[in-house]
Amino acid sequence: MKRLMIPMLALGMAAGTASALVVTEVEGNDGLAAAMNIDSFFDLSHSPDIGDVVGNTSESIPHVTIVSLPGDATPDCYSFSVSAGDTVGWFDIDYGFWNADGTGPDDMDAEITLYSAAGDWLDFDEDSFIEWGAGGSDSTLDPLIGFDFVTPGTYVICVTSHGYDHVVVDGEYTLQVSIEGHSTVPDGGMTLALLSIGLLGLLGLERRK
Numbered sequence: 001m002k003r004l005m006i007p008m009l010a011l012g013m014a015a016g017t018a019s020a021l022v023v024t025e026v027e028g029n030d031g032l033a034a035a036m037n038i039d040s041f042f043d044l045s046h047s048p049d050i051g052d053v054v055g056n057t058s059e060s061i062p063h064v065t066i067v068s069l070p071g072d073a074t075p076d077c078y079s080f081s082v083s084a085g086d087t088v089g090w091f092d093i094d095y096g097f098w099n100a101d102g103t104g105p106d107d108m109d110a111e112i113t114l115y116s117a118a119g120d121w122l123d124f125d126e127d128s129f130i131e132w133g134a135g136g137s138d139s140t141l142d143p144l145i146g147f148d149f150v151t152p153g154t155y156v157i158c159v160t161s162h163g164y165d166h167v168v169v170d171g172e173y174t175l176q177v178s179i180e181g182h183s184t185v186p187d188g189g190m191t192l193a194l195l196s197i198g199l200l201g202l203l204g205l206e207r208r209k
Contacts, residue, residue: 021045021185022065030074030166032119035156037079038064042182049094050176052146057090063178068159071108071167077158079117080179082149089179091145091157096173108171109141109162117154123147126162 021043029036042062050058050065057063068076082089096108114123125143141162149155159175161168 025068029077032156035077035079043184052090061178062182062184066175068173071171073166075158075160075166077156079156082152087149087180089147092176093142094174096142108173111160112143113158115156
């Protein structure tokens with residue numbers, strides 16, 4: 001029931017609260033070619049869990065929060081666009097090694113890898129300081145990447161478990177993606193966008209049963 005409620009929680013956020021936009025992963029995103037596109041879900045609402053290595057950036061850099069479904073032994077990949085050169089992006093795993101409710105280990109020692117759309121390896125991280133990326137991490141095992149994109153285009157960030165080429169079964173995490181200058185969701189269109197992604201997330205859950 002908890003996972004079924006997530007898309008609707010995100011939809012409620014669109015209705016007028018100041019909370020950050022949250023999107024649930026849609027399964028089938030198990031490689032570069034099948035990456036889930038997240039361009040339609042960036043906004044500038046406040047979140048205590050979004051930042052760089054200095055402090056909170058949620059109200060200054062467009063961002064999107066992605067909550068994963070339980071791992072199914074495949075990688076999780078997400079695509080996004082960069083509209084200009086010399087653009088900095090931040091990619092931060094939260095609530096990976098610890099459950100979001102603080103009850104204990106979540107068995108998700110995550111790794112994140114950044115690729116070009118052509119599959120060229122650009123960057124990688126498996127650990128970071130707890131205080132980097134603002135809140136959301138209670139362990140150095142939650143990674144963070146800061147990357148300066150020289151060339152505009154489409155890029156892909158993939159999440160796997162440490163030592164594997166996939167997310168371990170039942171592994172869960174929250175991925176924060178922040179891209180300077182990215183277009184944001186207009187207030188009037190946010191509800192429709194979230195409703196669409198929520199329905200896709202529910203369909204993904206049904207396919208996994």
